[in-house]
Amino acid sequence: MNKKGIRKALEKGPPPKRLSETQRLCLEMLHNQQMDVEEERTGFWTFLSDMFRYAGLRLWGTQILMLTVVCAGVLSVYNAPNAISLFAPMFALACIPSLFQSQTFGMCELEAATRASVAQIVLAKLILAGAADLFCLSITLAAAAAKSDFSSNVLQLILYAVVPLLGCMATALWCMRTCSRNSYRISMIACFAAIMLAEGLFRLEPQLFELSALGLWIAAFAAFTGVFARELCFLMEAGKEGKIYGTIA
Amino acid sequence: MELSLDRLTKHFAPKIAVDCISAKLSPGVYGLLGANGAGKTTLMRMLCGILEPSSGEVLFDGRNIMGMGSRYRNILGYLPQDFGCYPDYTAREFLMYIAALKGLPRRAAIKRSEELLNIVDLDACGKKIRTFSGGMRQRLGIAQALLNNPGVLVLDEPTAGLDPKERVRFRNLIADYAGDKIVILSTHIVSDIEAIADEVFLMKKGRFLLQGAIPELVQRISGKVWELTVSEQEARKWEETVTVSNLRHSNEQVILRIISEEQPSLNAVPCEAALEDLYLYHFPTAEGAE
Numbered sequence: 001m002n003k004k005g006i007r008k009a010l011e012k013g014p015p016p017k018r019l020s021e022t023q024r025l026c027l028e029m030l031h032n033q034q035m036d037v038e039e040e041r042t043g044f045w046t047f048l049s050d051m052f053r054y055a056g057l058r059l060w061g062t063q064i065l066m067l068t069v070v071c072a073g074v075l076s077v078y079n080a081p082n083a084i085s086l087f088a089p090m091f092a093l094a095c096i097p098s099l100f101q102s103q104t105f106g107m108c109e110l111e112a113a114t115r116a117s118v119a120q121i122v123l124a125k126l127i128l129a130g131a132a133d134l135f136c137l138s139i140t141l142a143a144a145a146a147k148s149d150f151s152s153n154v155l156q157l158i159l160y161a162v163v164p165l166l167g168c169m170a171t172a173l174w175c176m177r178t179c180s181r182n183s184y185r186i187s188m189i190a191c192f193a194a195i196m197l198a199e200g201l202f203r204l205e206p207q208l209f210e211l212s213a214l215g216l217w218i219a220a221f222a223a224f225t226g227v228f229a230r231e232l233c234f235l236m237e238a239g240k241e242g243k244i245y246g247t248i249a
Numbered sequence: 250m251e252l253s254l255d256r257l258t259k260h261f262a263p264k265i266a267v268d269c270i271s272a273k274l275s276p277g278v279y280g281l282l283g284a285n286g287a288g289k290t291t292l293m294r295m296l297c298g299i300l301e302p303s304s305g306e307v308l309f310d311g312r313n314i315m316g317m318g319s320r321y322r323n324i325l326g327y328l329p330q331d332f333g334c335y336p337d338y339t340a341r342e343f344l345m346y347i348a349a350l351k352g353l354p355r356r357a358a359i360k361r362s363e364e365l366l367n368i369v370d371l372d373a374c375g376k377k378i379r380t381f382s383g384g385m386r387q388r389l390g391i392a393q394a395l396l397n398n399p400g401v402l403v404l405d406e407p408t409a410g411l412d413p414k415e416r417v418r419f420r421n422l423i424a425d426y427a428g429d430k431i432v433i434l435s436t437h438i439v440s441d442i443e444a445i446a447d448e449v450f451l452m453k454k455g456r457f458l459l460q461g462a463i464p465e466l467v468q469r470i471s472g473k474v475w476e477l478t479v480s481e482q483e484a485r486k487w488e489e490t491v492t493v494s495n496l497r498h499s500n501e502q503v504i505l506r507i508i509s510e511e512q513p514s515l516n517a518v519p520c521e522a523a524l525e526d527l528y529l530y531h532f533p534t535a536e537g538a539e
Binding site: 039040041042046047050051053054101105106107109110111112113114115116117121241242243244 | 300315331350351353354
């Protein structure tokens with residue numbers, strides 16, 4: 001019997017005796033069904049765009065500010081390509097306050113108890129920072145290449161920029177995951193140490209920036225990429241499985 | 250809906266913060282009472298899944314919350330004891346940020362934020378959070394906990410910093426909200442728990458000392474609460490020797506409310522016990538001194 005037929009048969013039948021009770025039971029069943037249905041939630045990409053609105057603009061702002069400083073520095077120093085390793089950690093330095101924002105403002109516990117959890121928040125910020133870094137490094141490399149005293153090939157230039165940056169970011173992630181206290185400070189100190197080390201090498205060991213030392217840079221790149229990838233795996237695993245990432249409470 | 254605590258334990262070597270606690274929580278309001286350092290906050294953090302237990306587990310409808318991940322946090326609302334806010338946000342921006350973290354779609358988030366700002370009386374406040382008073386921050390904290398209409402609401406010291414009128418409003422809000430949800434709140438203000446909690450857990454040294462409905466628990470100390478009228482000089486002496494839960498002056502005399510196993514004096518008359526008396530009966534010394 002179709003819907004129309006059922007309706008007709010019911011209209012012809014005797015008036016219902018337990019109408020209010022039936023209505024109450026139906027309402028109860030509907031309510032229970034609604035309770036079982038999970039409320040709609042946004043996916044990671046919507047979350048990422050939300051994070052861009054709340055944290056990304058600030059993060060990109062500081063990166064652009066740092067880019068201006070770095071470009072001015074690159075264009076003013078002698079032998080600019082070699083000095084890139086000195087300037088690259090500054091981009092990491094600029095995004096660390098954003099990565100540790102929740103610790104600075106005491107929001108860790110509150111954010112950890114949300115759907116996103118710490119891991120997803122850090123991952124979203126890392127993606128935003130990575131995009132900004134990619135843009136800033138490209139501009140910096142272009143500025144260095146434009147300098148008249150250019151003496152290195154493209155691979156060298158990329159390695160001089162990426163190796164210290166990867167080192168700083170890997171240290172920051174490691175600190176975030178393992179250090180209960182002072183992880184923010186340790187990450188900042190690591191960036192300053194990288195800048196100072198690069199400055200020292202730039203002045204005292206210029207042969208490290210020659211083509212013959214390329215193997216050393218590639219080895220350093222592989223090592224830091226390995227550490228960074230490992231930290232990223234921990235982060236992604238925690239984000240995917242909703243595990244606790246870092247020390248919250 | 251049921252939240253079960255199964256032999257939940259947390260060590261912070263060498264101290265045991267929570268010691269093998271078991272309980273079953275069905276929808277209702279649960280009050281957690283205990284001195285500082287009793288393990289309330291540690292327990293609440295474990296209930297929220299942000300602190301991993303040393304042993305034991307928290308089960309939501311039979312599933313371990315640590316394995317449920319975001320599915321558990323979807324139905325969780327949490328107000329930590331000490332929480333900060335991003336000072337450059339307005340209350341509205343802050344709620345929208347938390348709504349994004351909770352994965353609420355934008356349209357639903359705007360609607361819910363407006364409702365909650367109205368409830369906590371911050372709807373007309375367009376100021377940055379940095380200018381907020383402690384009470385305003387606390388109200389904002391309560392609002393963010395309710396954003397996702399949570400089935401499990403964990404509130405650690407929710408009434409701290411609220412004035413009496415705001416406290417009453419908050420109590421009514423929670424009582425209205427509770428219905429078919431599990432609400433767990435800890436506070437030092439016994440009257441708050443007395444007003445809204447269906448069941449109370451008294452915590453001491455990481456364990457549940459007592460648990461049950463308020464009238465049931467208060468019944469346990471009936472006959473142990475006394476009223477004694479003495480002179481002012483005698484009052485000081487009594488305060489040093491017995492647990493005095495209240496003291497009030499009347500016609501150059503002092504009426505003491507004493508908690509004692511036995512009649513402290515022949516002039517002492519028994520009186521009706523309250524939850525605060527029960528608390529003082531189990532925590533006679535200064536908080537955390539034990």
